Amino acid sequence: MPKQTFLNLEEGKRKQFVDAFLREFSIKTFDEASITEVVKLLGIAKGSVYQYFESKLDLFLFLLQECVAVKMKYVATIERKDYADFWMYFRDLYVYGVQFDEENPLQSHFLHNLVNNLNSPSTKELYKELEGQSVLAFEAMAKKEMELGLFRDDIPTQTIGFLLYKIGVSIQEEMEYSGAINPKESIQNNSPVYQGKQETLLKLVDQYIQLVKPAFDKQ
Amino acid sequence: MPKQTFLNLEEGKRKQFVDAFLREFSIKTFDEASITEVVKLLGIAKGSVYQYFESKLDLFLFLLQECVAVKMKYVATIERKDYADFWMYFRDLYVYGVQFDEENPLQSHFLHNLVNNLNSPSTKELYKELEGQSVLAFEAMAKKEMELGLFRDDIPTQTIGFLLYKIGVSIQEEMEYSGAINPKESIQNNSPVYQGKQETLLKLVDQYIQLVKPAFDKQ
DNA sequence: CAAAAAAATGACTACCTGGTCATATTAGTA
DNA sequence: TACTAATATGACCAGGTAGTCATTTTTTTG
Structure with missing residues (x-):
């Protein structure tokens, strides 16, 4: 976590600092x-960086925390119970995700590149930890759906x-694979990840939902 | 591709050389x-390495080619047309894959680690290329199934x-995620990737098939 | 304004890598 | 045996990194 020196920093300077590193971590892996x-x-x-943070990882974790917090302000406004089924909720997560993306391009790029970023040798452990948390979250959701009798219960929750x-x-990766989005390029123009491709994304989400x-x- | 010097190498020495590098690339990323x-x-x-190969990548590509060729000898023995449906064929690919794994542990480890390995910054392009090939192969399969009227045709083949x-x-990753297999450990003991876990793998494959x-x- | 506290600095360390190449060694040949 | 061709060698190069810390500069305070 940041040292006091960093917190004392003048607002504008701190923002510049944060933004520059968000950019860097958005287009490279952690080690790169x-x-x-x-x-x-x-x-x-x-030397200033090390007056502000303990280490590269410390700085990275701070940025991650910030980005997650901002995204949460968007997606945590909706609740599963307000939707008729899981898939409507699932879809709306992307709708709010897109809004987050539009209003916080840098943070969105950072999170978009996260999986790739953490594939670095020195962050393998962190990656496993975060992946585990994500899987557990999805597992919990699935479990709830099963209890509601909406999801099938003949497959272990872990696999689900x-x-x-x-x-x-995959949805995120296919958007990039298909060439619909080009994060490395859009970050250069200070554009959101899904700039002008929000509809394309939601269409793909719908396709995936229809498929899976x-x-x-x-049944 | 290897230089003549490498091909002239005495059998035993060449095998030692190949095996050592298969090991290295099986437990590390390309850059590591x-x-x-x-x-x-x-x-x-x-210096000898550079008497044998042009570069690190050249060496890597040679190993990849070899491993793929060996695996092909196993999985290419079966054909889709000999199966009633795609999923029986899909499952048998794993059955033959397991046999390949048992009889060629090092090659199997190499291929098992491939996706992870190629996530290295300097092999991003190669990764994209190989991923593209794989996706195209699966896309072609899906197309055929659609033509046979066995797969649904309301979703674009690319997404399928x-x-x-x-x-x-995912199947491979879940095996590792769940702790069923531990490649880094098994390679130390010269054991196959799925040593003693072949049944577990096939059960998971069955689960995935049942699920998807x-x-x-x-319908 | 002077003293003290806070912040900024950048030369430096320790460490790693892939790749080169002139030289030495070994093997093959006549 | 003597000459040649093939092969093996390892010191060395260029290039990169995260992190350190004594010193200087700036800001705050009394």
């Missing part, structure tokens, strides 16, 4: 991301949760 | 894999192919 380069860009001394998580990742619904729903 | 360390292990000079590919990857069948099959 170069503190040396970012400070050069910012025009500050490398794992696949649900992977489907979420029969797999998860109780 | 250290030629320096492997030659130390082999007791040869680093992409998800099918991701499901294949309703998503892909025409």
Whole structure:
């Protein structure tokens, strides 16, 4: 977590600092991301980074926390109980995700690149931890649906949760794979990840739902 | 591709060389894999590697080609047309894959770690290329099933192919995620990836099939 | 304004890598 | 045996990194 020195920083300077590193971690893996380069860009001394944070990882975790907090303000406004079925809720998560993306491009890019970023050798453990948390969250959702009699219960919740998580990742990856979005490019123009492609994304989400619904729903 | 010098190498020495590098690339990413360390292990000079191959990537591609060729000898013995439906064929691919794994542990480990390995910054392009090939292969399969009237045709083949590919990857990843297998450990003991866990794998495959069948099959 | 506290600095360390190449060694040949 | 061709060698190069810390600069305070 940041040291006092960082918190004392003047608002504008702190924002510049944060933004520059969000950018760097959005287009590189953790290990690739170069503190040396970012400070050069910012025009500050490398030592300053270590006056503000304990280490590269410490800085990264702070940024992650911030981004997650901001995204939560968007997606946590909706609740499963307000939807007729899981898939409507699932879809709306993307609707609110897109809004988050539009209003916080940098944070969105950071989170978009997260899975890729954490594939770095030195962050394998962190990746496993976060992946585990995600899978557990999806597992819990699935469990609830089963209890409601809406999801089939002939498959272990772990497998259901794992696949649900992977489907979420797949949607994001297919958007990039198909060339619909190009994060490395859009971040250059300060554009959101899904700039002008919000409809494309939601269409793909609908497609995925249409496709996998029969797999998860109780017949 | 290897230089003549490598091909002239005495059988035993070549095997030692290949095996050592298969090991290295099986437990590390491409960028992490250290030629320096492997030659130390082999007791040869680093220069020798560059007498045999043009570059690290050249060496890697040679190993990849070899492993794929060996695996093909197993899985290419079966054909879709000899099965009543896609899923029986899909399952048998794993049955033959397990046999390949038992009889060629090192090659199997190499391929098992491939996706992870290629996530390295310097192999992003290669990864995209290979992923594209895999997706296209699955897409072609799906197309055929649609033509046979066995797969639903209300979803674009690209999405079907992409998800099918991701499901294949997921099965492998869940085996590791759940702790059923531990490649880093089993490679130490010269054990196959799925040593003693073949049944567990096939059970998971069956589970996945049971789960996703309703998503892909025409009702 | 002076003293003290806070913040910024950047040269430096320790460490790692892939790849090169002139030289030495070994093997093949006549 | 003597000459040649093939092979093996390892010191060395260029390039990169995260992190340190004594010193200087700036800001705050009394």
